[in-house]
Amino acid sequence: MSQVIQRLRKLLREEELEGFIHYQTNKAREFVTLRYLSGVGGLEDSGILIPTDDDPVLFVKDFEGGRARYSSFIKDVRVAKTIPIDNALKFLASLIEEKGLKHKKIGIDDSELTVEIYSRLKRLDITPVAFGEEIRKLRMVKTREELKNIRKAVNITENAILKINDMLGSGMTESELAAEASFTMEKFGAEKSFVHVQYESNASVPHHVSDSTVVKGDGLLVIDIGARVEGYTRDITRTLEVGKIDEKRRRIKDTVKSSLDASLTMVRHGMPVSAVARAARDVIRQKNLPEPQHRIGHGIGLSVHEAPIIETEFEYKLQEGMVLAIEPGIYIPGKTGCRIESNVVVKREGYERLDANT
Amino acid sequence: MSQVIQRLRKLLREEELEGFIHYQTNKAREFVTLRYLSGVGGLEDSGILIPTDDDPVLFVKDFEGGRARYSSFIKDVRVAKTIPIDNALKFLASLIEEKGLKHKKIGIDDSELTVEIYSRLKRLDITPVAFGEEIRKLRMVKTREELKNIRKAVNITENAILKINDMLGSGMTESELAAEASFTMEKFGAEKSFVHVQYESNASVPHHVSDSTVVKGDGLLVIDIGARVEGYTRDITRTLEVGKIDEKRRRIKDTVKSSLDASLTMVRHGMPVSAVARAARDVIRQKNLPEPQHRIGHGIGLSVHEAPIIETEFEYKLQEGMVLAIEPGIYIPGKTGCRIESNVVVKREGYERLDANT
Numbered sequence: 001m002s003q004v005i006q007r008l009r010k011l012l013r014e015e016e017l018e019g020f021i022h023y024q025t026n027k028a029r030e031f032v033t034l035r036y037l038s039g040v041g042g043l044e045d046s047g048i049l050i051p052t053d054d055d056p057v058l059f060v061k062d063f064e065g066g067r068a069r070y071s072s073f074i075k076d077v078r079v080a081k082t083i084p085i086d087n088a089l090k091f092l093a094s095l096i097e098e099k100g101l102k103h104k105k106i107g108i109d110d111s112e113l114t115v116e117i118y119s120r121l122k123r124l125d126i127t128p129v130a131f132g133e134e135i136r137k138l139r140m141v142k143t144r145e146e147l148k149n150i151r152k153a154v155n156i157t158e159n160a161i162l163k164i165n166d167m168l169g170s171g172m173t174e175s176e177l178a179a180e181a182s183f184t185m186e187k188f189g190a191e192k193s194f195v196h197v198q199y200e201s202n203a204s205v206p207h208h209v210s211d212s213t214v215v216k217g218d219g220l221l222v223i224d225i226g227a228r229v230e231g232y233t234r235d236i237t238r239t240l241e242v243g244k245i246d247e248k249r250r251r252i253k254d255t256v257k258s259s260l261d262a263s264l265t266m267v268r269h270g271m272p273v274s275a276v277a278r279a280a281r282d283v284i285r286q287k288n289l290p291e292p293q294h295r296i297g298h299g300i301g302l303s304v305h306e307a308p309i310i311e312t313e314f315e316y317k318l319q320e321g322m323v324l325a326i327e328p329g330i331y332i333p334g335k336t337g338c339r340i341e342s343n344v345v346v347k348r349e350g351y352e353r354l355d356a357n358t
Numbered sequence: 359m360s361q362v363i364q365r366l367r368k369l370l371r372e373e374e375l376e377g378f379i380h381y382q383t384n385k386a387r388e389f390v391t392l393r394y395l396s397g398v399g400g401l402e403d404s405g406i407l408i409p410t411d412d413d414p415v416l417f418v419k420d421f422e423g424g425r426a427r428y429s430s431f432i433k434d435v436r437v438a439k440t441i442p443i444d445n446a447l448k449f450l451a452s453l454i455e456e457k458g459l460k461h462k463k464i465g466i467d468d469s470e471l472t473v474e475i476y477s478r479l480k481r482l483d484i485t486p487v488a489f490g491e492e493i494r495k496l497r498m499v500k501t502r503e504e505l506k507n508i509r510k511a512v513n514i515t516e517n518a519i520l521k522i523n524d525m526l527g528s529g530m531t532e533s534e535l536a537a538e539a540s541f542t543m544e545k546f547g548a549e550k551s552f553v554h555v556q557y558e559s560n561a562s563v564p565h566h567v568s569d570s571t572v573v574k575g576d577g578l579l580v581i582d583i584g585a586r587v588e589g590y591t592r593d594i595t596r597t598l599e600v601g602k603i604d605e606k607r608r609r610i611k612d613t614v615k616s617s618l619d620a621s622l623t624m625v626r627h628g629m630p631v632s633a634v635a636r637a638a639r640d641v642i643r644q645k646n647l648p649e650p651q652h653r654i655g656h657g658i659g660l661s662v663h664e665a666p667i668i669e670t671e672f673e674y675k676l677q678e679g680m681v682l683a684i685e686p687g688i689y690i691p692g693k694t695g696c697r698i699e700s701n702v703v704v705k706r707e708g709y710e711r712l713d714a715n716t
Contacts, residue, residue, distance in 0.1 A: 044663065
């Protein structure tokens with residue numbers, strides 16, 4: 001039995017629920033709950049029923065049966081007619097009957113389930129109970145299998161960054177460099193999750209989309225990149241130096257490095273996330289440089305951005321097994337920008353850094 | 359005023375609703391309603407309020423303000439504190455007050471809105487009304503702006519296919535060919551939406567993920583590929599010939615071609631989708647070859663698969679301005695597979711084929 005399902009069941013029992021139901025339409029193929037609970041990505045018009053005390057059933061639409069049986073850790077995979085939606089609900093009704101769950105309280109992931117499905121679920125003889133917050137908590141602490149996938153993506157992402165570094169000064173555009181980085185990741189068998197390559201003034205706008213700006217002269221190049229392995233992403237940012245950077249840019253980059261180091265020093269089981277964010281912000285403020293408007297960090301896993309959010313206003317505590325992206329940055333509007341982002345696993349007495357310390 | 363918003367308002371009036379509200383969390387960044395109604399992709403923790411008879415407001419989280427103002431056709435873009443969710447709802451409550459929408463009936467896209475948001479929306483002083491089916495219908499018929507983006511992706515996708523064709527016989531693997539195709543699309547400035555490269559027995563499993571299979575010898579190579587421009591995808595499949603294919607494979611490929619041609623002949627305004635699917639299936643059945651288990655076609659736009667579904671069991675009618683992917687295929691389990699997919703715009707008297715007839 002998968003560790004994920006075991007842990008879900010423990011939570012269901014604690015909440016005195018008799019099971020968990022989820023269903024996603026084709027619109028939700030980028031949602032992650034069904035992938036998390038089945039081990040199969042990109043299932044459209046498919047769902048799952050996990051009784052608290054009986055075998056789980058994964059049901060998928062027509063031609064996905066083979067792929068689902070091959071890759072799921074759920075043993076009972078069934079092919080069902082799920083289009084239009086009312087057919088899927090009819091199938092679910094029969095499963096509820098089969099598993100003896102009529103008139104029972106059943107958890108749902110209200111953070112992913114759409115109103116369209118929910119309103120139909122309510123017409124079946126069950127009592128749906130919001131369980132999204134529990135799933136969110138479950139996902140924060142990674143299983144061994146999840147950690148394996150996250151680690152696999154490490155070398156691939158870092159290889160792509162090295163490749164970009166080798167190409168600096170060749171007069172390529174941001175888009176061309178981004179394409180080279182994606183190509184490197186795909187050749188190594190990973191999916192690209194995202195690649196942002198931003199030079200100088202473009203680097204002063206977080207989430208700027210790589211464009212036809214030629215990367216030449218002297219300045220800072222921010223590359224924010226993630227490979228995806230079995231759905232699990234890494235999220236790493238480096239700030240590379242193009243040509244010879246001036247003292248102002250050197251000071252910015254050194255400060256971001258110190259800011260990252262300071263926040264990593266705070267990472268350990270039981271530490272409130274506010275302390276990690278404060279350590280990063282303090283370093284930047286003390287140098288009289290502008291603090292980032294964005295959050296200092298976040299969890300990574302099946303989503304690029306997931307719980308916990310690392311910011312000064314939140315007091316919840318880090319737990320062993322969480323995987324975090326910490327990403328302090330300094331942005332000088334219209335001029336330049338610098339961000340360095342590292343991925344770490346929270347340990348009882350500190351952390352394990354997954355990317356190289358560069 | 360954007361054509362999309364104009365059309366939405368017309369529908370709202372018809373349903374006697376006073377406005378439309380939508381909100382998406384970071385989990386829903388691949389959802390499309392907010393992009394459709396704002397023109398801005400990938401907004402996390404952001405939402406929109408469109409009064410039926412007043413100016414729409416797009417509200418986005420912290421550092422997305424600049425990007426949203428630059429790319430949205432909504433003029434009133436506001437930056438709001440939206441994390442945690444209750445802050446977003448507080449902001450929305452003030453907007454509802456400002457626009458005089460308290461105690462009014464407001465449409466929601468129940469096919470995208472999650473239960474988590476919905477349950478909080480209900481606590482504001484409005485009556486949410488399911489409006490997802492109407493949005494789905496709205497999205498089926500493309501605006502001029504949407505068609506422009508879909509057309510832009512044409513050359514890029516076809517260039518990538520030509521590139522793969524040139525590389526056949528070089529002993530590359532499926533994954534390597536897929537990476538080359540993605541690289542070509544990105545270099546031309548499009549995002550990759552997806553690339554599947556499947557050779558021979560792998561081609562007999564639709565949605566097989568490209569792997570380390572070496573493409574050599576004689577056989578059929580299916581390449582199913584889509585570039586994305588401003589969020590809009592194309593979905594094209596070609597079956598390329600590696601080496602010298604035998605008579606059986608020739609017959610399969612010729613039949614799929616005839617099947618596609620037969621179904622295209624049926625495409626025009628007012629034709630039921632069942633007729634288009636039946637024309638494709640009849641050709642395959644008449645040759646005593648196995649009919650595909652998957653649907654014959656679907657709409658494309660912001661989603662790779664969207665309404666209408668083209669299948670024999672559905673009787674709804676094609677409308678001028680719909681953009682369809684028609685994709686008959688023949689799969690011989692464990693042996694080989696062939697699929698050819700074309701993208702067409704439905705016209706009053708027929709169709710316009712967007713990809714080359716190859």
